[in-house]
Amino acid sequence: MATEILMPALSPTMEEGTLAKWLVKEGDTVNSGDILAEIETDKATMEFEAVDEGVIGKILIAEGSEGVKVNTPIAVLIEEGESADDIAAPATAPVAEAAPAPAAAPAPAAPAAPIAQPADLTPDWPAGTPMKQQTVREAIRDAMAEEMRGDENVFLMGEEVAEYQGAYKVSQGLLDEFGSKRVIDTPITEHGFAGIATGAAFGGLRPIVEFMTFNFAMQAIDQIINSAAKTLYMSGGQMGAPMVFRGPNGAAARVGAQHSQDYAAWYAQIPGLKVAMPYSAADAKGLMKTAIRDNNPVIFLENEILYGRSFDVPEMDDFTVPFGKARIWREGSDVTLVSFGIGMQYALEAADKLAEEGISAEVIDLRTLRPIDYDTVLNSVMKTNRCVTIEEGFPVASIGNHLSATIMERAFDYLDAPVINCTGKDVPMPYAANLERHALITTDEVIAAVKQVTYR
């Protein structure tokens, strides 16, 4: 039976090409893999190989022909014993097997509510729960220990997490309780151990990866994004990476540009990741436990300055905080302050001082940046009609920028002033004490922004 040989597509973008040269002639016997012709694409001259065996019955397109469309019949292959005369007139149009036309229907939009929905305002713990004072550092350690007790597949790996008890002492005591099988010191090799941990998660374990700081996770960011975040999607849901990448993020104090960067907005951009950035010890504990149980890769952004701060933490058997639920720290009526992580310190200080001047600020802690609790922010802005965002990261493509755009799209008519984003300055972090103070966000800047949006 005669088969048509079609003009091939030889690159991802090729639609037509030049049939530069035939390397076979009519009557030649060809085998699979034999080179039939040379074809020029826009990038290169390519050799075109036979797939089927047979005899070249007829050459339909002469060599030197330009602009030959992909899938045009260029020759006819016949079987041994067949005659070229038997060939019916070749079809001139591309065969029906060509790639289907792109679907005409538009892609469905991302599921998103057009206006704010009632926010989840349930308290994080029942009224009357006894509380204890605990540092953020202790809260994170307790969260990890509780989850490791509950699930044999949870383990911690990172630089100095075991025998040294943690570079920032977050993993203190864990080696003693869980042993070296589950609390693992790694060499200084972030790219490698992030990849090994991600592979272990593919294999069904639930790793917690400590980066000594998130600055060093830059070495590992390919594994975090290309491997951990995308595999569930690329595998059609077959396998993903249930794991936590955690460590201090943002500026500490006087450690210069390479050790002082807030990555919140970077990771929050990636579909497939979840991102938590707690401020208080209670949130650090509750969110960490949720992160470890989550079946997705979670970026857990801690802060060195906050590690030693003490907060009330509920004394409960199993205290967790859900992702995607912001916390309203104080209610107010004149302006909405939205922040997360250490930015909350400036937001709360500013709210105290503004109250003395008679300005009532509502302060919202986002707590997680992916998912993000838009509804709580929008409901507040619809009430106060003004908004200032506060974060330590760089100003370009910041979380504040994203919130501003969301508020504009979904609550534009409620705004009485443009939203202002208070951020770190658009400079690498300087070392000098006075310059560093100016590079970071300050409470005074938040107060000035509030006065600007309230026209005071």
Place this chain on the structure above:
Amino acid sequence: MAARKSTKKPNVSADELKGYYRDMLLIRRFEEKAGQLYGMGLIGGFCHLYIGQEAVVVGLEAAAKEGDKRITSYRDHGHMLACGMDPNGVMAELTGREGGYSKGKGGSMHMFSKEKHFYGGHGIVGAQVPLGAGLAFSDKYRGNDNVTFAYFGDGAANQGQVYETFNMAAIWDLPVIFVIENNQYAMGTAQARSTSTADIYTRGEPFGIPGEIVDGMDVLAVKAASEKAVAHCRAGNGPYILEVKTYRYRGHSMSDPAKYRTREEVQKMRDERDPIEQVRDMLLTGKHATEDDLKAIDKEIKAIVNASAEFAKTSPEPALEELWTDIYA
């Protein structure tokens, strides 16, 4: 006992040898069909064919047992077929259809099968090496004796994360076999122009990882090496490196004109070292099979491959709702 002149005296049964012939032929014919569908515009983007390298995966898989894991780069079609994944599902993923292993969302370079313990299909050169060591870590953590085959090319062997992984695999005794598929060209760059070491497996020596060179055009040599490496890993002795010398007949991807080597070089390899022809000769000269037996296998393979192409053409495109699924578990 006097040494035999021929090393080609295979200590395998006729059925086993026929099995290798069949498995390699399936990969070859499948890849030829994939190339054809690419030419017709049914397969898009990048498509890296495995033709010429068939003996590597077929030989390696000969020593695997249930529960063993495998992971590789973007040149992954052969690995999937060799570990028993359904040709229909692989081909339909190449055409981006609902019936593909990743529902059409992964494509040629990103395919997975939890059932067959195939962990991809990775498009970032070298990234699969620490991931593979991590899979091995999970088996060691659980205390079973499964091993992981982590495949990478001579090009990936120059990525830093490979050596970060060698170091950790060695200090933690991970049951991982690093399979360097040395096809001599990192895309268009010959090994001698990119790699300071002639024998790449020797790069494991400073880490204390044993390794050896294997003739990757000889499926029985690969199988023997695989058995040795697997035994080493299963016994808890840590990682092992196999540098398997092979050759890809086609370009790096479908759009590579392969001007960095001569047509004669490729032809010589095809004529003298072809892995499928070698087994075919063994079967016929050893009277393990007749021409008719082999023709029957050829026919069976052709039917499987044609059916996979038909499935891949007729399986519908994924529903548009699929755009928004599988982002979070």
